Amino acid sequence: MKWFFLAMIVAASAFAQVMPDREVQIIQSLYDTGKYAEAARRANESLTLANFSDAQRIRLHEIAGLSSFHLGDTKGAQASFLSLLKVNPDYLLDPFAVPPAAIKVFEQVRKDNGDALNLVRQQISLRLEQEKRALAERERLAKEQEERLRRQEILNGKVTERTIEKRSMLVNFLPFGAGQFQQGRVGAGAAFAVSEGVLAILSIVSFFAIEALFQDVTITRDDLLTADGRPFTFSVRAIPPERRIQRDVWTGLKYGTGIAFYALWGVGAGEAIWNHQSEVITEREVPATPAPPSARLRIYPTPGGLGAGVTIGF
Template sequence: MKRLVLLVLFVFPLAAAASPPEELRRALDLFEYGEYEEARRIAESLLARNVLATDEQLIDANRIVALAYLYSHHPERLERAQQYFLQLLSIEPDYRLDPFFTPPAALEFFEQVRQENEERLAPIREQRRLAKQARAAEEAARRRFLEERARERESRAPPTVRYLQKNHVALVFLPFGAGQFQNGDRTAGIALAGIQLAAGLTSLGSYLVVENLKNDNGRYDPPQIRTARTFDTIKWVSGGIFYAAWLYGILDAWRGFQPEVLLEAPAIAPEVSVSGDGASLGISLRF
């Protein structure tokens, strides 16, 4: 039991420990609320441990420590503030404190530190300028490389085959969505074909049932009359649905009909040919 308690006491602080960015965020919050000493203690500890990864984090930490020393009554406050301001300027020589949140005396002191060390900061500024140019050149080269690769892929891609499809007005009047398929409206064509196929088969099946119920004299036996009437009604209703869908298909296909269409992809299209002996309906496949 004692070992378990010791293990919990050891593990819990590790689990609860904040990461360096979280500690820096807490220091920034404390600094904004005027808790300068506590903010300085946290930021100074982060800098001493060298756990901050980005330039922005290092700049924030050095700014907090420098200003906190400047606002304090520490006997070496000016020397310490100058030390951390110089560390900040060594990261970003052109950094500017925010005049809306920084007292004029602190702004003046910071600019004085910059001016006194301008000669030492100039090489750093030049190196940063060259590094920025190098990064920009690298990014431009990377974009050119990707653009060239994209153009190469496009040049190797097979050319788009275009052809002129001539449509036939005769297909507009055919059932089962033939006009819709010709116009490229496959959804409507499939829907109309399905409706007409189901209605047509239902009507045909009902007709066969009605005919099969007749006796040798072509009449219905009394027990079969009700059944015959039911299937006869189904026959006419389903037949009406078939012809209504056919009529709708004609009107819809006529509205979207175009004599010629320029296509860019392989297509299967109905084809009608007319000769002296009659007409034929087929399917053409183009690649």
């Protein structure tokens, strides 16, 4: 008895240590590097230890069968191929990766066990049908539960109102916190709107301030003479030298606030995109609207003819 429990503990420990995905990768690597004996042994052992999915079991049986085939163990290959076909009777080997001789052995196993595999197909079909029915039953029960909850809410005088709000991604690219306002984050939206608004106003004011510095300046060219021999003079619109310091200040302010505006716009758009949800569902309880009174006329047979009745619901 002691040895039995010890064997059970060792088996359980080995089962816990086998990770299906990792184990399949290791066995596949052994097969790809030509270590057929080790690949076949480990595949057969792993199939008794870990809970593999159907696709993983098929792959391990295939590796075990092909490894046995390459080792010249035809009976071992046939046994692995039969185990594979019991999982999927209609499985096909890849003709670009598997030698034709191995495919011939595989197809012969399918042919020799045709009756048994037909029974497997029926069992698989029955299982899939049962799973389909079970899924439909779960969906039906879920709908019934939802309907019961709705009726209970109506009896309690309340119903749940669900609002689905669709949000556009394009709004997030607009300035002045448009994306934040769309998401209902008024504080963040107001912060971006005010900051960008102030920067935009300062940049515009700077532009007009620079324009206001321009004056009509008269320039005299002593090297050019008019027809009557006087120096040539003309007027241009320019900023006088004494106002160039103001020009530099306003120019720096214009470009600085402009750059800051676009930078803040980009930050706001990126922040809005990061927090974007294309669909938002909100629920709230509202008083149930009482059902309007209804009347129903019933006609039924009687021993002497017909009878009529009226049912009023309110």
